[in-house]
Amino acid sequence: MLTDPILTRFRDELTRNGGDGHDWQFLAGRPDDEVAGRLRDADVLVASRMTAGMAASAKALRLVHVTGAGVDRIAFGALAPGVAVCNTFHHGSSIAEHVVMVALMLSRRVRRADALLRQGRWESVAVDPAVPLGDTLAGRTVGVIGLGEIGTEVVRATTALGMHARAVRRTPGAPLPEGVRLDRIDGDDGLPALLAGSDVVVVTVPLSAATTGLIGARELALMRPDALLVNVARGPIVDEDALYDALAAGRIAGAALDVWWSHPKDGGGARGYTRPFDALDNVVMTPHHSGHTRTTFAGRAAEIAANIARLAEGRPLENVVRAGA
Structure with missing residues (x-):
């Protein structure tokens, strides 16, 4: 059973890559109670979220396959002990490209220039000496909080443009993938130094009790006045009020x-925020779509289908977050 509306577009990939021969039910957009009712006889749920009510009704369930990396919307406590949970990735390079794009937009003041030109105002250093010059990324330092797939790909993309890279992660001594170069890697206690020493700070850690509110007023005060913050992880990792106040005050x-x-x-709400970020011209706003590319979801569909085939054949699953019986 699949409830994710995006992966519904990739039916061919799901059935072609080991998922053929199964009885697929596509229930994107259906109410939770209907999904819960249909889950009673399902072996596999492919979804981005699962409520406690859904989990309680899933009597035959063997696998919950999350359609992305984050598993914070799965009611683990309500799942039967024998149900496995897996996730999938394939979004690292897409999100890294987004990080580069928005960092350049902020550095070159693209949002403001675009808005003014649409109003008939030509704001340029060529005609107004008061207009500040933009910055390149080359030679500047990117600080990456978290060094999983996304963080690693952000390092690859930014260093390819000539940036220096540093990072913090729980296991600073763990080996890096081939070709990934950083000037410095610290443990979690290195966060203050990263914030103080980076021109662009990129948040890529998963949301958890430990990371909720990780970036608050005290942390933002450590950043340079000319520094940029890019959050492609989860909103609550950064304190909303503290961030708005820091941006509004410059x-x-x-x-x-x-x-x-x-x-x-x-x-x-549809906006996702309570403070008026939309009134600030030093903010680039996107609706959680940095990883939404065809490359990302075709890869996820193929991997999910292959994992379902492994389950059917009794082979070990990949990307296991919680082991089943």
Whole structure:
């Protein structure tokens, strides 16, 4: 059973890559109670979220395959002990390209220039000496918080443009993938130094009890006045009020926000925020779509189908978050 509306577009990939021969049910957009009712006889749920009610009704379930990396919307506590949970990735390079794009937009003041030109105002250093010059990324330092697939690909993309890279992660001594170059890697206690020493700070860690509110007023105060913050992880990792206040007061130069503090699917407002970020011209705002490319979802569909085939054949699953029986 699949409830994810994006992966519904990739039916061919799901059935072609080991998922053929199965009885697929596509229930994207259906109410939770209907999904819960249909789950009673399902072996596999492919979804981005699973409520406790869904889990309680899933009597035959063997696998929950999350359609992305984040598993914070799965009701683990309500799942039967024998149900495995897997996730999937394939979004690292797409999100890394987004990070480069928005960092350049902020550095070159693209959002403001675009808005003014649409109003008939030609704001350029060529005609107005008061207009500030933009910056390149080459030679500047990117600080990456978290060094999983996304963080690693951000390092690859930014260093290819000539940036210096540093990072913090829980296991600083763990080996790096081939070709990934960093000037410095610290443990979690190195976060203050990273914030103080980076021109562009990129948040890529998963949301957890430990990372909720990780970037608050104290952390933002450590950043340089000309520094940028890019959040492609989860909204609550950054304190909303503290970030808005820092941006509005000019204590940091700008922010690119692809993730927010609420989501329409969770009953939150369509905007995802309560402070008026939309009134600030030093913010680039996107609706959690930095990884939404065909490359990302075709790869995920193929991997999910292959994992379902492994389950059917009794072979070990890949990307296991929670082992089943």
